[in-house]
Amino acid sequence: MALQTSFLLPSISIYKEGKSNVCLKETSFFGVTISSHLKAELKSSQISIKNFRKRELPIVTVEAQTATTTPAITQAAPDGKKTLRKGNVIITGASSGLGLATAKALADTGKWHIVMACRNFLKAERAAKSVGIDRENYTVMHLDLASFDSIRQFVDTFQHSDRPLDALVCNAAVYLPTAKDPSYTAEGFELSVGTNHLGHFLLSRLLLDDLKKSDYPSKRLIIVGLHHSEIGIICSRNTNTLAGNVPPKANLGDLRGLAGGLNGLNSSPMIDGGEFDGAKAYKDSKVCNMLTMQEFHRRYREETGITFASLYPGCIATTGLFREHIPLFRLLFPPFQKYITKGYVSEEEAGKRLAQVVSDPNLIKSGVYWSWNKNSSSFENQLSEEASDPEKARKVWEVSEKLVGLA
Numbered sequence: 001m002a003l004q005t006s007f008l009l010p011s012i013s014i015y016k017e018g019k020s021n022v023c024l025k026e027t028s029f030f031g032v033t034i035s036s037h038l039k040a041e042l043k044s045s046q047i048s049i050k051n052f053r054k055r056e057l058p059i060v061t062v063e064a065q066t067a068t069t070t071p072a073i074t075q076a077a078p079d080g081k082k083t084l085r086k087g088n089v090i091i092t093g094a095s096s097g098l099g100l101a102t103a104k105a106l107a108d109t110g111k112w113h114i115v116m117a118c119r120n121f122l123k124a125e126r127a128a129k130s131v132g133i134d135r136e137n138y139t140v141m142h143l144d145l146a147s148f149d150s151i152r153q154f155v156d157t158f159q160h161s162d163r164p165l166d167a168l169v170c171n172a173a174v175y176l177p178t179a180k181d182p183s184y185t186a187e188g189f190e191l192s193v194g195t196n197h198l199g200h201f202l203l204s205r206l207l208l209d210d211l212k213k214s215d216y217p218s219k220r221l222i223i224v225g226l227h228h229s230e231i232g233i234i235c236s237r238n239t240n241t242l243a244g245n246v247p248p249k250a251n252l253g254d255l256r257g258l259a260g261g262l263n264g265l266n267s268s269p270m271i272d273g274g275e276f277d278g279a280k281a282y283k284d285s286k287v288c289n290m291l292t293m294q295e296f297h298r299r300y301r302e303e304t305g306i307t308f309a310s311l312y313p314g315c316i317a318t319t320g321l322f323r324e325h326i327p328l329f330r331l332l333f334p335p336f337q338k339y340i341t342k343g344y345v346s347e348e349e350a351g352k353r354l355a356q357v358v359s360d361p362n363l364i365k366s367g368v369y370w371s372w373n374k375n376s377s378s379f380e381n382q383l384s385e386e387a388s389d390p391e392k393a394r395k396v397w398e399v400s401e402k403l404v405g406l407a
């Protein structure tokens with residue numbers, strides 16, 4: 001099914017002027033094709049990789065805050081009764097979008113202390129204030145997932161805080177759909193896979209023992225996933241056919257690019273060894289997230305009692321995730337999701353869903369990929385062949401632990 005842009009917004013024209021030449025690789029809105037391979041020359045400086053770097057680099061270096069208490073699992077209330085202490089959850093990328101909404105939803109229960117693990121300290125502080133999270137309910141700690149040094153420093157700082165760890169939410173992500181050339185992490189891995197997958201892989205591995213030690217009733221490691229149509233998840237209850245077949249499809253192939261180090265020099269920057277494609281790199285990184293979650297479950301569920309889970313919270317079309325997309329896409333995507341696919345969820349609703357996966361006693365099952373139906377009821381979704389292939393998960397795990405320096 002093809003839907004032309006003129007149908008959606010007849011009055012919008014694409015500039016053909018200036019030097020910015022943007023290849024629009026993401027050619028559809030969740031399955032509805034705009035054109036098969038629309039190439040637009042846009043007079044927009046916002047979408048150049050040069051400016052992306054300019055915006056991402058000036059991160060304020062601030063010493064991470066630390067907490068100093070080691071609360072026991074139960075605390076004595078004034079009336080002498082024992083009550084459950086606050087849970088402690090680390091949320092990566094809590095400075096905006098889903099991460100911030102989840103921090104807010106958990107903080108509002110009064111039962112959680114949120115460690116906002118963010119690359120931009122001041123942005124995170126301002127974000128927490130802007131949504132009204134009580135000061136006593138959060139701590140901002142600096143974490144740049146695109147740097148292994150930063151990840152190790154974050155873990156060290158957290159461990160020295162003596163705060164127990166009851167839940168870890170791997171939420172942060174970068175999405176570079178219009179990038180013509182790859183960008184790289186500090187260690188030289190393609191940025192999307194390096195941040196979304198390798199960064200979270202290292203972080204989760206380093207914090208696993210802390211989670212294991214938690215005496216909280218249920219300890220959880222959650223990795224945020226992607227829409228079923230984007231990474232090939234078979235959605236058992238979603239009958240919305242508009243939401244399928246979004247090119248480019250994720251495909252890890254035989255992992256030759258990943259095994260080669262994704263550095264674009266002596267190996268491809270893409271996991272499957274192919275040509276760079278920013279949208280595909282993001283989706284591939286999400287398949288790795290799903291495979292990692294399942295491999296964690298296989299390797300550590302029994303030994304640690306940790307619940308490992310993933311989820312697709314719905315299409316939160318308004319978040320900063322799409323900031324690198326072309327202006328036309330950013331304009332059309334939210335109304336398209338609201339009125340045509342009807343897959344749209346607000347940041348607030350998505351935050352409540354992720355908060356549910358962190359804390360709801362009914363969602364304690366491990367190895368599960370959660371989704372929500374139109375009535376906002378959670379259900380266990382199924383994964384596609386590639387996203388649930390145990391052999392592929394084992395290989396991704398083994399290659400990744402070499403790349404992050406754990407093997």
Ligand SMILES: NC(=O)c1ccc[n+]([C@@H]2O[C@H](COP(=O)([O-])OP(=O)(O)OC[C@H]3O[C@@H](n4cnc5c(N)ncnc54)[C@H](OP(=O)(O)O)[C@@H]3O)[C@@H](O)[C@H]2O)c1
Nearest residue numbers: 093095096097098144145146171172173315316319320321
């Ligand atoms: N939006 C959707 O429709 C949708 C749908 C399905 C899944 N998701 C998933 O939801 C999660 C959150 O995305 P979002 O939509 O909320 O987008 P977002 O608002 O752009 O949030 C992404 C967060 O990741 C952080 N981040 C990026 N690179 C980082 C790095 N190197 N180190 C530390 N933090 C970094 C960003 O920090 P800054 O604030 O400093 O930029 C931001 O806080 C992602 O995993 C995404 O794949 C989103």
